[in-house]
Amino acid sequence: xxxxxxxxxxxxxxxxxxxxxxxxxxxxxxxxxxxxxxxxxxxxxxxxxxxxxxxxxxxxxxxxxxxxxxxxxxxxxxxxxxxxxxxxxxxxxxxxxxxxxxxxxxxxxxxxxxxxxxxxxxxxxxxxxxxxxxxxxxxxxxxxxxxxxxxxxxxxxxxxxxxxxxxxxxxxxxxxxxxxxxxxxxxxxxxxxxxxxxxxxxxxxxxxxxxxxxxxxxxxxxxxxxxxxxxxxxxxxxxxxxxxxxxxxxxxxxxxxxxxxxxxxxxxx
Numbered sequence: 001x002x003x004x005x006x007x008x009x010x011x012x013x014x015x016x017x018x019x020x021x022x023x024x025x026x027x028x029x030x031x032x033x034x035x036x037x038x039x040x041x042x043x044x045x046x047x048x049x050x051x052x053x054x055x056x057x058x059x060x061x062x063x064x065x066x067x068x069x070x071x072x073x074x075x076x077x078x079x080x081x082x083x084x085x086x087x088x089x090x091x092x093x094x095x096x097x098x099x100x101x102x103x104x105x106x107x108x109x110x111x112x113x114x115x116x117x118x119x120x121x122x123x124x125x126x127x128x129x130x131x132x133x134x135x136x137x138x139x140x141x142x143x144x145x146x147x148x149x150x151x152x153x154x155x156x157x158x159x160x161x162x163x164x165x166x167x168x169x170x171x172x173x174x175x176x177x178x179x180x181x182x183x184x185x186x187x188x189x190x191x192x193x194x195x196x197x198x199x200x201x202x203x204x205x206x207x208x209x210x211x212x213x214x215x216x217x218x219x220x221x222x223x224x225x226x227x228x229x230x231x232x233x234x235x236x237x238x239x240x241x242x243x244x245x246x247x248x249x250x251x252x253x254x255x256x257x258x259x260x261x262x263x264x265x266x267x268x269x
Contacts, residue, residue, distance in 0.1 A: 005154060009146025010208045012154075013139040016161035017204030020138065021197040023165040024131070027172025028193025031186050037177040039244055044253035045170035046241035051257025052167040053134070053229045053237070059265040060160040061137060061226035064144065064152060069219040083220035087227025091133065095235065100126035102240065120184055120192060127175045127196035130236060133228030134164045135200030139207025140221045146208065147215050159268035163261040168197060 004012065062080055069076040099112040101122035110122055138161045144152035176193030180186060207225070211218050241250035 009142050009212060010205055012145075012157075013142040013204040013208035014201055016142060016158070017135045017138050017201040020134065020161060020165040020168050020200050021194070023168040024172040024197030024200075025190075025194035027169040027174075028176035028190050028196075030173040031176035031180050031189045031193065034173075034177055036181050037173065040246065040249040042174055042178075043241045043244060043247075043250040045174045046237050047250035047253025048257035048260075049130075049167040049171050049174075050233045050237040050241065050250075051254035051259070052163050052261040053233050053257075054254075055258040055261035055265070056137065056160055056163055057226040057229045057233075059262055060141060060156060060163075061222045061229075064156075065219040065222035065226070068144075068152075068222070072219075079219035080223045083223025084227035084230075086220070087133070087224035087229075088231040089227075090224070091129075091228045091231040091235070094129065094132075098125060098129060100129055102126050102236070120179065120182070120188070123179060123182070124175070124192045124196050126236075127171070127193075128199050130171070130232050131168075131197055131199050132203050133225055133232060134168075135203030136207040137225035137229060138164060138200070139204035139209075140211055140218070140225050142204075143208035143211030144218055144222070146212050147218060155268045156265065159264040162268075163264045164200075166260065167257060168200075172197065 004015070007015070062084065065080045065083065066076050069079045072079070095111065097112055099110060099115045099117055099122055101107065101110040101119060107119055107122075115122075138157070141152070141157035141160050142154075145154050145157050172193050175196055176189045179189040179192055184192070207221065211221055238250075238254075241247075241253070
């Protein structure tokens, strides 16, 4: 671990988000073993991802943002609230611009700017939209450590990356297996499934670099990442996980995901 602590924060963020991408790819590789996935299992996976993201939004992002803003020129809640709302507004804007289609819906339900792109591309873009705030959150966390802020710790940033990576495994399977059911080959389903996670290293590097370059924006950046993640949870993950009449699997998954992320953040951070 010593070699990791000596690295530049931007490189740390890159390696951490490459890890989360790897977990997405491993999850996507489940398509080589399963052609379909039980809807209750899929719902529990989506619920687990939602629980992790909700817990990470508070424990790893909003709480540190409030702590960092104390003693500043504005009340501590102002940067947190403003950044949080801006994060949600940004995802709302991207959601209305980026062409994408959620798994299980007909082509006529595609969102964003109308295009003639293939259905498989639109399906992958829907998951890519989920992954951007996750990578951004990890990058901002490592940037906070590099900025030598007292309320930021390397262990906390690692815990966040670990939690995001754990939920990326079932999320990768939740992408590739339905793509296989859509008629794509196993290889293409895996390729598209893992490709949905490539945005995480990009967002991670951008997040870490922006914080290091403009240190005063850190509370806003942390809250921004939290707002973006909560938007994804409420707009996409929870509705998708609650499509069946029996919603217990999704609810239990969300509870477990929240508990896992909270444990990681408190125990390691």
